[in-house]
Amino acid sequence: MSLSEFALIKRYFAPLSQSGDKDAGVVLGIGDDCALLETPADHQLAVSIDTLVEGSHFLPGTHPEYIASRAFGSCLSDLAAMGAKPAWFTLALTLPNIEETWLESFAATLSTLSKEHGIVLVGGDTTKGATLTISIQVHGWVPRGKAIRRDTANVGDRIFITGTLGDSAAGLDQLQRDGKNRFLIGRFNRPTPRIATGLAIREWASACIDVSDGLLQDLGHILQQSGLGAVLDSEHIPMSPALRESYSSDTALQMALAGGEDFELCFCVPEDQIEGFLLALQNHPVRLTEIGYMVKDRGLWLLHADGMKQSVDQLGFQHF
Ligand code: ADP
Numbered sequence: 001m002s003l004s005e006f007a008l009i010k011r012y013f014a015p016l017s018q019s020g021d022k023d024a025g026v027v028l029g030i031g032d033d034c035a036l037l038e039t040p041a042d043h044q045l046a047v048s049i050d051t052l053v054e055g056s057h058f059l060p061g062t063h064p065e066y067i068a069s070r071a072f073g074s075c076l077s078d079l080a081a082m083g084a085k086p087a088w089f090t091l092a093l094t095l096p097n098i099e100e101t102w103l104e105s106f107a108a109t110l111s112t113l114s115k116e117h118g119i120v121l122v123g124g125d126t127t128k129g130a131t132l133t134i135s136i137q138v139h140g141w142v143p144r145g146k147a148i149r150r151d152t153a154n155v156g157d158r159i160f161i162t163g164t165l166g167d168s169a170a171g172l173d174q175l176q177r178d179g180k181n182r183f184l185i186g187r188f189n190r191p192t193p194r195i196a197t198g199l200a201i202r203e204w205a206s207a208c209i210d211v212s213d214g215l216l217q218d219l220g221h222i223l224q225q226s227g228l229g230a231v232l233d234s235e236h237i238p239m240s241p242a243l244r245e246s247y248s249s250d251t252a253l254q255m256a257l258a259g260g261e262d263f264e265l266c267f268c269v270p271e272d273q274i275e276g277f278l279l280a281l282q283n284h285p286v287r288l289t290e291i292g293y294m295v296k297d298r299g300l301w302l303l304h305a306d307g308m309k310q311s312v313d314q315l316g317f318q319h320f
């Protein structure tokens, strides 16, 4: 590694390593061969990595603030979906060249988001290469045995979703078509990982996944891994006013059911726990909507306002 690359790490990334929080478990951060980290007693480590490649995952010329937000948002969302508390992250950067203004903006966004979510940068790798590539690996803590998995849903569980669906797909559509809806574009560029919700539902949820590839596909993973089916109420799929106002009701519903990168949480709560769950989360700041329930028969059905029950396999969404 050249001197300028060491200087680059020192200038832009080493500051993110200083959390000042004694409970962060960082014995040794950036600067040695490895970081040394301390996990709290009786906790497990939840680990996930995501990579964004220019040209594949974002358009050349995308503002570094949005690249950082989307890269960080998608992996923090994985921690949220396990009910894990963010602890540490590492960053692997491949840069075609060193552009100070790009690095400044990228690092500033990471700094803001890492403080917001209480997660500390503890290391990484910086290389020169033809294609701008960003990998972020996150580590979170979860009390032993308490992580919310995909394979533990049960018949009769109610299905909930955070926030609203379809905004991110609509935001991307707006960008591609020179659309102007700032709310939708913002939902695509700056996802909001539901960390606080993941922690709040951990005591109640029987299963959870974050919606990165579309609700139907991601709920499909819970169904597959839990060996169950589900019925969703199409009237109850939460959509933002911006989505409803910008698209026909059919297109809006299609985006909400099959659009990717909303990074909302889809989770199950056992029927006999519903009352306690609703009471415990009545002041939760994030909107939680019940959208359906788990059934024994494998498959996924959509219940329409007229009472018609339609198998999702028949809907012909391009996502499948
Ligand atoms: P090594 O040769 O042992 O892999 P490096 O020279 O790659 O070490 O990195 C030196 C130190 O800087 C290490 O502690 C490493 O974790 C850290 N580092 C390198 N690149 C980054 C980065 N992009 N973000 C954060 N830390 C980094």
Ligand code: MG
Pocket (backbone or CB within 6 Å): 124, 125, 126
């Ligand atoms: Mg290295």
